[in-house]
Amino acid sequence: MTKTAVVALGGNALTRAGQSGTCDEMLANAAAMASAVHAVIEAGWRVVIVHGNGPQVGNLALQQEGTAMVPAQPLPLLSAMTQGLLGSLLARAIDLLRGPGTAVAIITHVTVDPADPAFGAPSKPIGPFFEPAEARQLAQARGWVVQPDSGRGYRRVVASPEPVGVIEIDALRALVDAGHLVIAGGGGGIPVHGTGPRGGLAEAVIDKDRAAGLIARLLGAQALLLVTAVDRLMLDYGQPTQSELGAITAAEAARHLAEGQFPPGSMGPKVEAALRFLADDGELAVITSPDLLAATLTGAGERSGTRIERSPVHAEPSR
Numbered sequence: 001m002t003k004t005a006v007v008a009l010g011g012n013a014l015t016r017a018g019q020s021g022t023c024d025e026m027l028a029n030a031a032a033m034a035s036a037v038h039a040v041i042e043a044g045w046r047v048v049i050v051h052g053n054g055p056q057v058g059n060l061a062l063q064q065e066g067t068a069m070v071p072a073q074p075l076p077l078l079s080a081m082t083q084g085l086l087g088s089l090l091a092r093a094i095d096l097l098r099g100p101g102t103a104v105a106i107i108t109h110v111t112v113d114p115a116d117p118a119f120g121a122p123s124k125p126i127g128p129f130f131e132p133a134e135a136r137q138l139a140q141a142r143g144w145v146v147q148p149d150s151g152r153g154y155r156r157v158v159a160s161p162e163p164v165g166v167i168e169i170d171a172l173r174a175l176v177d178a179g180h181l182v183i184a185g186g187g188g189g190i191p192v193h194g195t196g197p198r199g200g201l202a203e204a205v206i207d208k209d210r211a212a213g214l215i216a217r218l219l220g221a222q223a224l225l226l227v228t229a230v231d232r233l234m235l236d237y238g239q240p241t242q243s244e245l246g247a248i249t250a251a252e253a254a255r256h257l258a259e260g261q262f263p264p265g266s267m268g269p270k271v272e273a274a275l276r277f278l279a280d281d282g283e284l285a286v287i288t289s290p291d292l293l294a295a296t297l298t299g300a301g302e303r304s305g306t307r308i309e310r311s312p313v314h315a316e317p318s319r
Contacts, residue, residue, distance in 0.1 A: 004046045005223040008212035009033055011052035021059055026089055034093035039294035046176055052208035053082040053187030058127020076190050076201040083107055083186035090183050103181045109167040110189025112202050116161035124160035124205045129153030159204040163214045185211040213273035217280045224277045225286045226270045233287055233306040235261050247307045250278045278310040
């Protein structure tokens with residue numbers, strides 16, 4: 001039986017640090033991501049891709065506010081726009097490697113709880129980075145909430161509620177069963193909460209790692225692959241005692257998380273998504289860079305990323 005892996009790609013993987021998000025930049029980045037996913041498929045896995053949209057949805061929001069000639073659209077519709085944009089780029093990049101019609105991008109609505117406390121505590125960074133003075137000016141002028149992001153500057157932050165359900169999950173499952181690579185939950189999904197004003201659209205952006213974990217659990221996937229810019233999780237990051245994590249158990253990962261090794265603004269959400277997936281009968285969670293994705297999943301190769309397994313493993317020593 002062919003196993004299924006859900007791969008979570010960050011929006012920053014499609015518009016990288018220092019880039020402005022031009023078409024050519026995103027096309028080149030999508031090709032690199034498609035190559036990494038191609039290697040996973042070649043290893044014998046079915047794949048579902050969930051991608052982030054932080055830089056892209058933030059740029060769209062800036063465009064919306066840059067003119068009065070057309071009406072501005074709410075944040076969930078901007079997420080819908082990025083689903084089409086990035087889904088198209090990824091699908092074309094994959095089809096160029098594997099043949100036309102291999103990949104299918106599906107518009108995906110994700111349900112959230114309107115009482116989620118996240119609506120009162122914005123935390124999800126979107127858009128470009130700003131210097132402190134510019135960030136304060138924009139916050140005052142536009143009513144934004146801004147926060148520092150990973151020491152690289154300030155960004156606008158918006159609500160990021162917990163995803164509860166996926167409306168199109170049956171269609172998603174049917175496409176996977178038919179042998180397609182499916183791109184779903186783009187930008188974490190278009191957040192909705194029932195049928196209230198504006199069709200129940202929720203003014204939020206859902207974390208793509210949480211959405212990927214939810215989709216993996218609903219599909220009964222065997223592996224959750226969380227792609228990041230570094231090869232492995234780190235302990236004591238940036239300190240003289242810094243070390244890498246290779247193969248570890250879910251219990252070890254949970255202990256490190258509780259000790260504060262994986263901050264909320266960086267690796268914390270990835271580790272949390274991995275642990276929740278493994279607690280719900282998932283077999284393996286991977287956190288690594290695109291180049292090491294297939295090697296870490298299969299356990300082959302001289303170098304691999306971080307593997308988190310539900311049952312005890314013979315962990316590699318930290319380095």
